[in-house]
Amino acid sequence: MHELATWTLEFCRWCNESFFGHTIRDSAWLFPFIEVFHLLALGLLGGILVMLNLSLLGFRFGHATTGELARELRPWMLGCILIMLLSGFLLFSTEAVKLYGNWAFQLKMIFLLLALLYTATLHRRVLEAPQAGAALRALTAGVSLLLWLGVGLGGRAIGYVTTAASAVAGS
Amino acid sequence: MILDSTFVWLHDTSFGTLIRESTWAEPIIETIHVLTLTVFLGFVILLDLRLLDLTLRRTPVSTVFRQLNPWLFGAFAIMLVTGLSLFAGDPVLFYGTIFFKLKMIMLLAAALNVVVFNLTLGRRLVQWDGRPVTPAGAKVTGILSLVLWISVVACGRGIAYVLPPP
Numbered sequence: 001m002h003e004l005a006t007w008t009l010e011f012c013r014w015c016n017e018s019f020f021g022h023t024i025r026d027s028a029w030l031f032p033f034i035e036v037f038h039l040l041a042l043g044l045l046g047g048i049l050v051m052l053n054l055s056l057l058g059f060r061f062g063h064a065t066t067g068e069l070a071r072e073l074r075p076w077m078l079g080c081i082l083i084m085l086l087s088g089f090l091l092f093s094t095e096a097v098k099l100y101g102n103w104a105f106q107l108k109m110i111f112l113l114l115a116l117l118y119t120a121t122l123h124r125r126v127l128e129a130p131q132a133g134a135a136l137r138a139l140t141a142g143v144s145l146l147l148w149l150g151v152g153l154g155g156r157a158i159g160y161v162t163t164a165a166s167a168v169a170g171s
Numbered sequence: 172m173i174l175d176s177t178f179v180w181l182h183d184t185s186f187g188t189l190i191r192e193s194t195w196a197e198p199i200i201e202t203i204h205v206l207t208l209t210v211f212l213g214f215v216i217l218l219d220l221r222l223l224d225l226t227l228r229r230t231p232v233s234t235v236f237r238q239l240n241p242w243l244f245g246a247f248a249i250m251l252v253t254g255l256s257l258f259a260g261d262p263v264l265f266y267g268t269i270f271f272k273l274k275m276i277m278l279l280a281a282a283l284n285v286v287v288f289n290l291t292l293g294r295r296l297v298q299w300d301g302r303p304v305t306p307a308g309a310k311v312t313g314i315l316s317l318v319l320w321i322s323v324v325a326c327g328r329g330i331a332y333v334l335p336p337p
Contacts, residue, residue, distance in 0.1 A: 032329065035328055036324060036325045036328050039205075039324055039328065040321060040324060042209060043208050043209055043211075043212030043216060043324070044212070044213050044216045045209070046206075046208070046209020046210065047209060047210060047213015047214050047216060048217070050209065050210055050242075051213075051217065051239075054242075061227075061230065061234070061235070061238045062227075062230035062231065062234040062235065062238065063230070063234075064227070064230055068229070069227075072229075073227075076220070076226060152206055152209070156198070156205060156206075160198055
């Protein structure tokens with residue numbers, strides 16, 4: 001566990017000193033510019049997830065079954081996740097060491113990991129299983145919404161959490 | 172000017188004061204504002220992509236509209252209430268930024284886009300609903316809508332960026 005922490009902090013230091021970290025920090029408009037992409041992808045990703053989960057909960061979208069809807073929206077969903085991860089990494093690199101000690105950021109990363117794993121495995125399986133019962137479908141949708149809500153709330157909290165991590169950064 | 176006196180009045184209402192002085196009001200309302208964006212902006216983008224024939228092509232446009240509209244209107248109402256609440260905290264300060272004015276102009280333009288669509292192509296929806304390809308006008312509406320709503324989001328971010336942190 002200790003090694004993982006050391007390695008993570010090392011990685012954060014590297015991000016901080018990387019080309020991205022420097023360039024974005026030194027620019028007046030790059031940070032908000034990247035943030036807009038992060039927000040737009042959030043909008044569409046959120047919309048797709050809400051729609052798929054509503055479909056699991058029994059709301060009908062035309063004649064499409066939940067599986068068809070999921071297949072049709074998947075490229076957009078994956079595109080959004082990719083944009084969010086890329087833009088998120090760029091934003092992170094500007095203050096990686098500071099974020100390392102921010103509990104809201106840590107919480108967001110844990111939720112993100114869980115949400116991604118869940119979306120790629122169980123959520124996907126149930127979306128594509130026409131024989132899944134109503135209770136299973138509802139449970140699957142609920143867990144998905146909660147996990148992604150955790151990511152969103154963690155993200156919102158980052159800016160409001162002030163930490164003593166800058167001290168760590170200096171050491 | 173009437174606008175100025177309205178802003179001063181709003182600023183001095185107990186509601187405006189509450190937003191400004193409470194520790195929790197602003198972060199909570201802003202969080203609701205941003206999270207509702209996932210439903211509102213997400214569904215708007217999905218509708219636009221449908222108008223552009225880029226997704227959900229097997230579902231008729233009218234069906235996509237009918238299914239998404241109640242959620243869109245509900246989410247927009249939440250965006251409006253939370254947005255106005257945040258604005259009430261310091262109307263003069265917000266209005267003083269170029270991004271706030273731009274955002275309002277883009278919002279009006281986006282609304283105009285919806286009205287124009289409903290008065291023209293939207294009226295004749297039954298004629299082109301079942302066709303495999305949407306008409307050029309619908310695609311123009313979709314692109315305009317995407318550009319305008321993306322501008323609204325970008326200006327919103329701009330406001331937070333030029334204002335001093337609370």
